[in-house]
Amino acid sequence: MTYVLADTAVTVTLTVNGAAHDMRIEPRELLVSVLRDRLGLTGTHIGCETTSCGACTVLLDGRSVKSCTMLAVQAQGHHITTIEGLAGPDGLHPVQQAFRSCHGLQCGFCTPGMVLATVSLIEEGRAADEDSVRSALEGNLCRCTGYHNIVQAVLSAARAIQGDGA
């Protein structure tokens, strides 16, 4: 049987930053495109589009994923967090604060992905020391900083979060 490909759109509910969005999308739409173009969440950046650079990193149920390599339909039933959803009512998330305090950025293009990858890797216990941080950030490229301050920011954030008993 051959499908009529013009009529493949599906109705989905995507939960992004705690809010449910009902929408009709084509299955071929990438998660990053739906976040940016349909929901206006342009903090999620498009870098390489080949699963290499990590600029499009978001959290799926709290774990880092590259949204250029997921179809939006695959995110049904899961919780997506973008950089716009990270800060709380009391201000910046500890990871955002650490990147700011340590100046863990220069141009800022990779930063949303770096921050979300960091939230995940700290939660997973991958921030024990500099080596484990560098290894866990292999999937996020920064072409400005040489990573030094980024790694310091991650270690600083890990200390802040673990110090809270979180």
Add this chain to the structure above:
Amino acid sequence: MIPAPFAYRRAESVAQVIELLGEHGDEAKLLAGGHSLVPMMKLRFARPELVIDIGDLPGLDYVRMEGGDVAIGALTRHVTLETSPLLAATAPLLRHAASAVGDCQIRHRGTIGGSVAHGDPAADLPAALMALRGTVVAEGPAGRRMIPIDDFYVGFLETALAPDELVVELRFPRADRQPWGFQKFRRRAIDWAIVGLAYQAEPAGGGIGLVSMGPTTLRATSAEAALRSGAPASEVARLADADSEPPGDAAATPQFRRHLARTLLARALAGQADR
């Protein structure tokens, strides 16, 4: 880069997947973590008419013992293998190989069943399963059947799966603390292996699996025979490429790949870590 249009079905059960595959056959592709299929669809190397999403199927995400075998559900993600205490105790080779796949984000999505069924000779986990003398458990309309990993790969991106079958489980005898080695040669952190190698000393006489040394995941049969006959490690290592016709490409010439296979086997036999 956006895939060509396709129809999308989200499967609720293995039975429904088999039914849909029976109806649509080669026009359908299964989507698990999507980290092999989605990139291929974006590049239009793959253009299925129907994508059957099995990513959230229940009951296929586990690592457990069944008798003396380790059994792993096809939808078990790389990060689960990487952090599984059971796997660390029973098959440290596979745990380590899973930790060497891509990066954290990729390991959060990719599944062992997807990696095995995709059939890319550059994949790490199939070589580890080759070394562990693993078995692919496939399910189709007639039920389950066991396919030894040696019979599973029939060509580049081609497997022994029938059009209406899917991989549901991987299994292999427990290796516990027997010596093993895993070597992955690459230029940059998250690249695929230019050549990779998995070595497991026992059980079942042990095995050596090769990454990117031919059109499929390969077994280093001659080196394994030398190993079993008690030949010294240097002699075994010299035979690492004896059964391969490695390809040449932008990353390496065939001669360089042969050299790498021999060097990596020497390192694996010496118990060196790969990074």
